[in-house]
Each structure stands twice: as structure tokens, then as C-alpha cells.
Amino acid sequence: MNVLVIGRGGREHSMIRKLAENNQVDRLYVAPGNGGMENDATCVPIQETDVDRLIDFVKENAVDFTIVGPENPLLLGIANRFHEEKLAIFAPTKEAALIEGSKSFSKAFMKRHHIPTADYEIFSDVAKAKQYIDEKGAPIVIKADGLAAGKGVIVAETKDEAHRAIDDMLVSKSFADAGATVVIEEYLQGREFSLMAFVHGGNVYPMLPARDHKRAFDNDEGPNTGGMGAYAPVTDITEAMIVNATKDILQKAADGLVEEGRSFTGILYAGLMMTASGPKVIEFNARFGDPETQVVLPLLKNDLLQVMMDVANGQNPNLTWETKSCFGVVLASKGYPGVYEKNIPVPKMEADDTFTIYAGVKKVDSGYVSDGGRVLLVGAKANTLTQASESVYRTILSSMDTSEFIYRKDIGKTQEKTGTKVF
Structure with a gap:
């Protein structure tokens, strides 16, 4: 088989390293990739968002299966376009990927489907947002509504810090259109972890829990980043907790997307907080997490390509994991x-x-x-x-x-x- 991975970061490199273990993979391409991937795959100079050229490449090079890493092409509808061309792709449609692409949509979706998450309100007006912060107090969480490369979240320790975040997003437009609307959330106490799953329609197959560290500096100080490190599994998150989180969060999300005509195929990522009252959703992503993927995939015993093909075909991949x-x-x-x-x-x-x-x-x-x-x-x-x-x-x-x-x-x-x- 010829396989194409779309993306250029560590998540994609980790996927490529895992895919390369399959001796049935004849040619492994990555678009655009990076210099560090050249020993593991053929880098193709096509941007992740250039959907037309990617489709042409797949046709011209007899690519049998395409896997999408980052979020931007998902929101552009790359899966929709591949489906129209009858090309095999493991990725959610743009309608399903909106669970990541808009935090306001995601929060309203969770409310509709009774998925536990932090209390919130949505604002585009500066004065009203600041008034709400003053009423609720700090600490409090400010999120840019759209995609912000993992950096559009401010955990404000004081009301002044929260006000500055509002000015930064709504007045200074630090995240451009992604921050034109903000979600202001309740600050959650507990143990944070990431739970990813292979999903096809109502079929949900959870992976091992991971924990990443998003603050830039030691002692969890400094600004939020895309992630400065991670590990898996998370020993303080028990098997019973995973079962409950899968049933009450991932399964409800998958079923809700089907119910709303947004059936999801791909990787559904839930950033969760284990609170005193159980797990609550911090965020959903519509793809593998980064850097969680880099510590979860090395523990997967199964062949990754076969897992994805099984899931896409409605079959149980029977995931097995190393006890390391x-x-x-x-x-x-x-x-x-x-x-x-x-x-x-x-x-x-x-x-x-x-x-x-x-x-x-x-x-x-x-x-x-x-x-x-x-x-x-x-x-x-x-x-x-x-x-x-x-x-x-x-x-x-x-x-x-x-x-x-x-x-x-x-x-x-x-x-x-x-x-x-x-x-």
C-alpha cells in the first residue's frame, strides 16, 4: 500500500514512525513534512491546506490511504473533498471537526448532550465580558473561540489578568478572527489528563490516558504552549475512571455527532479534568494530540494502519498495549x-x-x-x-x-x- 500523512510536526513524525513498522506499506509519503522525517518517509512539498494539490498528488501517485494530522485542513473540509473524489481518508468531515474548530459550538454541543464540562458564557462584547469576570471572580479561564495552535487559553489568576486577556483577544485581536469571540469558563480543580479514541460513527475505541504539560516553564509557570512534554499511561487515572470517561464523554460525543448529522470518523481527543464530581471536558480536539501522540503510539502493540482501516470499516481493532x-x-x-x-x-x-x-x-x-x-x-x-x-x-x-x-x-x-x- 501507498500511504500519505498530512502534516509537518512531531505528531505526524510519530505517526510515520509507527506506520513504517508495517511491511505492507510500500511507499510512505508526508506532506509537507520536515527535514527530520526524511529518513522515515518521502517529503512532498505541498502545504497541508492545499487540498486541490493534495488530491492531485494522491491520484497521480496511487495513494491508497491518507491520514490527516493537524486541525486546519480538517476545518477546510479535506475529508469532504476526498469523499467526493472517492479517495480513502482517515479524518472527520468539516462538520464533525467543528467540535474543535469552535469552542462556542463545542460548549453548546456538550450542553445539548449532557456531557460534563465547566460552566461557561460566550462573549464578543468587551464590557459585558469584563462584567461577567467581575461577577464570577478569579481564577477563571479565557479561551479564544477558534483555532489558536494550542495557545488561545489563558488561566487568569486574578481579575486584572482576566481583563487583560479580554483586551488582548477582543481589542488587540492577538488571535485575529479566532479570538473575535471568547468563551469564559469556570476554573476547574482536579487532575488533568488526555483521553484519545479511534472513532467511527457510534463506535469508540479509547487509547491509553496521557498527561501533557502546557505551561512553558518549570513549576507550571509561564504562558500556555502547544505542550512541553507528556507521559503515558497516567497511573492516578484508574481503569474505572477511563471506563466512565469513555461512557459519559467520548461515547456521548460520538453518538451526539451522529444524531446531529455530523458523524465522526478519525481521532477524537478529550482534554479532561478529573474533578471531585468526576471527569469534566476542558476541550475536544478532532485529531491526535501533540505531544500526547508521541508517548501513546509507542505503547500501541497493534499495527496503526490496520487499526485505522478496521475502524473506518466498522470493525473492532482490538487494541492492545505494552505494559510499560x-x-x-x-x-x-x-x-x-x-x-x-x-x-x-x-x-x-x-x-x-x-x-x-x-x-x-x-x-x-x-x-x-x-x-x-x-x-x-x-x-x-x-x-x-x-x-x-x-x-x-x-x-x-x-x-x-x-x-x-x-x-x-x-x-x-x-x-x-x-x-x-x-x-
């Missing part, structure tokens, strides 16, 4: 998630007991240079989380000059400020 832990730390450009320089030489992360997943890199004669905010992830599998984390940090410390990059030194030790300490 997987741990990953992101190396990011200095200044991320704000302004940062590119073309900085990237250190080689080489060790027998770790692996490297590339995200924002370009290939040059001497190796790689940085080409994005999150540059790479160093990961490891081991019998325990402690052993995996020791391998990762040992590799980072022995491989790099940290002056041009940042990374968190406490992944797996603390939980986000929206939660409690878990170790």
Missing part, C-alpha cells in the same frame, strides 16, 4: 511561544535507550537547524515512568548546550495550574 511507560520532553526555541529565532543548529540527541521525534526542523548539510517553536521531542519507553524520565533527561543533558533552547525539567512531577499536584 513512555515519557517525552519537548525541546523548544528560546522565546517560544512568543517571538523566537530560527535556523539555530539543533543538537543531536543520540542514545540507545531514547528516541527523537522531530517537529520544527530543517535539514542542512551539517545536520538540522530550528524552523519552529517546538523543535523536537526526546522520548523513552521503560518499565517505569521514573526509568523512562531518567533516560530522557540524561540524553538531553549529555547532548546539548541549552543556551539557544528551552525545555522543562519537571515533566511528570507536577500538574498544570488548573489542577493539583499529582506526585
Whole structure:
């Protein structure tokens, strides 16, 4: 089979590494990919959002199966277009992907289908938004309604901080149209975790729970990022909790999308908070999470391509998992998630007991240079989380000059400020 993965980041590289394990995959393409993927797949210089050229490429190169990584092409309707052309694709339609594309839609959807989530209100008026904040008090959560690359969420510790977030989104337009409307949410207390599932219509097959760390700096300080590290499974989230979250959240969401004529095929991601009253949804995504994918897929025993084809054909993939832990730390450009320089030489992360997943890199004669905010992830599998984390940090410390990059030194030790300490 010939397979195409659409995307350019660490999530896509992790998918490619897993797909490459299948000896039935003849040609493995990635569009556009990055320099770090070139040893694992053929990079195709087509942007993720150039749907017409992607369709032409699939036809011209006899691609049998296409998998979409990032969210932007989903909201553009890439799955709809592939369906019209009778081309096989593992991705939700734009109507189904709206569960990620609009937080206001997602919150209203959850209310309609009795899916537990934080109380909220939606605003586009600055004065009314600030009045609501004053009434509710802080801490409180401010979210840009649209896609913001994982950075459109502010957990405001004070009312002044919340007011500044409103000015930033609604007045300064820091997230452009994505922040033209904001969702203001109740601050949830508990233990945060991510639960992804393979979904086709009403069929839901959950993966292992993972936990990522979104704050840029140690001790869960600094701005939200796309994720600075992750690990799986999450030992304080029990099997019973996963069963309940699957039944009360993922299954209800899948059934609700079918009921509303938005039947979902692909990866449904639920960012959850385990509160005193049970799990509540922080957000839904319509694709694999990043960096959770980088620590979940290495633990999957099944062949990823076969899983996706089975799910798409309405068959149970019978997921099986390694009884190990997987741990990953992101190396990011200095200044991320704000302004940062590119073309900085990237250190080689080489060790027998770790692996490297590339995200924002370009290939040059001497190796790689940085080409994005999150540059790479160093990961490891081991019998325990402690052993995996020791391998990762040992590799980072022995491989790099940290002056041009940042990374968190406490992944797996603390939980986000929206939660409690878990170790």
C-alpha cells in the first residue's frame, strides 16, 4: 500500500514512525513534512491546506490511504473533498471537526448532550465580558473561540489578568478572527489528563490516558504552549475512571455527532479534568494530540494502519498495549511561544535507550537547524515512568548546550495550574 500523512510536526513524525513498522506499506509519503522525517518517509512539498494539490498528488501517485494530522485542513473540509473524489481518508468531515474548530459550538454541543464540562458564557462584547469576570471572580479561564495552535487559553489568576486577556483577544485581536469571540469558563480543580479514541460513527475505541504539560516553564509557570512534554499511561487515572470517561464523554460525543448529522470518523481527543464530581471536558480536539501522540503510539502493540482501516470499516481493532511507560520532553526555541529565532543548529540527541521525534526542523548539510517553536521531542519507553524520565533527561543533558533552547525539567512531577499536584 501507498500511504500519505498530512502534516509537518512531531505528531505526524510519530505517526510515520509507527506506520513504517508495517511491511505492507510500500511507499510512505508526508506532506509537507520536515527535514527530520526524511529518513522515515518521502517529503512532498505541498502545504497541508492545499487540498486541490493534495488530491492531485494522491491520484497521480496511487495513494491508497491518507491520514490527516493537524486541525486546519480538517476545518477546510479535506475529508469532504476526498469523499467526493472517492479517495480513502482517515479524518472527520468539516462538520464533525467543528467540535474543535469552535469552542462556542463545542460548549453548546456538550450542553445539548449532557456531557460534563465547566460552566461557561460566550462573549464578543468587551464590557459585558469584563462584567461577567467581575461577577464570577478569579481564577477563571479565557479561551479564544477558534483555532489558536494550542495557545488561545489563558488561566487568569486574578481579575486584572482576566481583563487583560479580554483586551488582548477582543481589542488587540492577538488571535485575529479566532479570538473575535471568547468563551469564559469556570476554573476547574482536579487532575488533568488526555483521553484519545479511534472513532467511527457510534463506535469508540479509547487509547491509553496521557498527561501533557502546557505551561512553558518549570513549576507550571509561564504562558500556555502547544505542550512541553507528556507521559503515558497516567497511573492516578484508574481503569474505572477511563471506563466512565469513555461512557459519559467520548461515547456521548460520538453518538451526539451522529444524531446531529455530523458523524465522526478519525481521532477524537478529550482534554479532561478529573474533578471531585468526576471527569469534566476542558476541550475536544478532532485529531491526535501533540505531544500526547508521541508517548501513546509507542505503547500501541497493534499495527496503526490496520487499526485505522478496521475502524473506518466498522470493525473492532482490538487494541492492545505494552505494559510499560513512555515519557517525552519537548525541546523548544528560546522565546517560544512568543517571538523566537530560527535556523539555530539543533543538537543531536543520540542514545540507545531514547528516541527523537522531530517537529520544527530543517535539514542542512551539517545536520538540522530550528524552523519552529517546538523543535523536537526526546522520548523513552521503560518499565517505569521514573526509568523512562531518567533516560530522557540524561540524553538531553549529555547532548546539548541549552543556551539557544528551552525545555522543562519537571515533566511528570507536577500538574498544570488548573489542577493539583499529582506526585
